[in-house]
Amino acid sequence: MTEHPTQYPTALGASSRETITLLGHDLAHDVMGSVGFGELAFWLATQRRPDQGEVRVFEAVLAALADHGFTPTAIVTRLTWLSAPDSVQGALAAGLLGGGSRFLGVTEDCGRFLHDVVAALDELPADEVGWDAVALDVVRRRREAGAFVPGLGHHVHKDGDPRTPRLFEIAREEGRFGPHLALFEAIGRVHPEVLGRTLPLNGAGVCGAALADLDLPLELLRGFALLARTAGLIGQLAEELRHPVANDIFLSVDLNNRPVDPDPLPRSTEPRTT
Known part of the structure; x- marks a missing residue:
């Protein structure tokens, strides 16, 4: 048999x-x-x-995350290509491996954060007043814990990230403005009351909220950010072929290094075991 x-x-x-x-x-x-x-x-x-509404919101997220210029992920992709021009896969992988808590990973962090808050609610607020109350409580608790609110703040767009209101608009147009986006928008309204200053809701954060409202797996949110960035990194390599800058970046560091005395780490005072 x-x-x-x-x-x-x-x-x-x-x-x-x-x-x-x-x-x-x-x-x-x-x-x-x-x-x-x-x-x-x-x-x-x-x-x-x-459906077409979901596709439009999803593709808007991909467009929002595709490329942001000479970010660390773009620079390392160009430098890896400079070092190994025979390995396009290595150059792309190098850039994608930099998708972490400061770049690209915020999409996942924000989506998970918002989801945890929404899932813990007994019922969803019916209006902005209700969402503002939830957001105010959340921001206060994060402040008391000494923790940041994911998706709040941007190192360049200090007066407002242009991607954020546009994604709010598209989601509303397509009937895909759900509880995660509502909470994120409310955080944008109330956080100055707690923090004493106004910070922008960044594009990576609003993308995480939008993806969560599309019921996409939270474990894969960073994967969608990496999917978008792959297109951007291919664009970076295509531009590097036409107008190379990687060697200039390399030389700007290599030719401007400055020797200093060693700064050794302190030795541990704990006894060594065998």
Whole structure:
């Protein structure tokens, strides 16, 4: 009796000798040329086909996060390409690996933060007054704990991040302005009362709120930010091919280093064990 090999079921891509199926559809005939990449990315993550309103909000998020100029992720991508021009995958990976708590990771951090607050509510507020009360309590508790509010503040757009009101607008137009965006907007209104100063709601944060309102998996929010940034990093490499600056960046550091005396770390006073 011949034993059958172990089965690995998947609703994603599967191939036979004649066809490729994806999400239950024929890839060549039903998907290619008919489904946009943003729609497909959403579909792959949720295994349900999004409606046009969801696609518009999702693709607005991708556009908002794609490229922000000479950020650390862009610089390291260009420098890695300078060092290893035969490895485009290495250059892209180098940039993506820098997606953390200061760049790109804020999208996930903010989405999770807002979700935790919303999930703990007995019922959702019915109006801005109710959301303001929730936001005021949340900001006060973060302040008392000595913690930052994710998505609040920006190192460049100190008078307001232009992406934020636009994403609010698009979500409202498409009927996708849910509790996460409502709470985030309320934080923007009330935080000066607690912090004594006005900070902008940043684009990475509003993207996290919008993705959470689309019911996308919280564990994947940073992945969507990295998906967007991949397009931006490809653009950075394409521009590096036409107008290279990586070598100038490298030389600006290498030719301007200054020798100083060693600054050794203090030794531990704890006894060493064997």
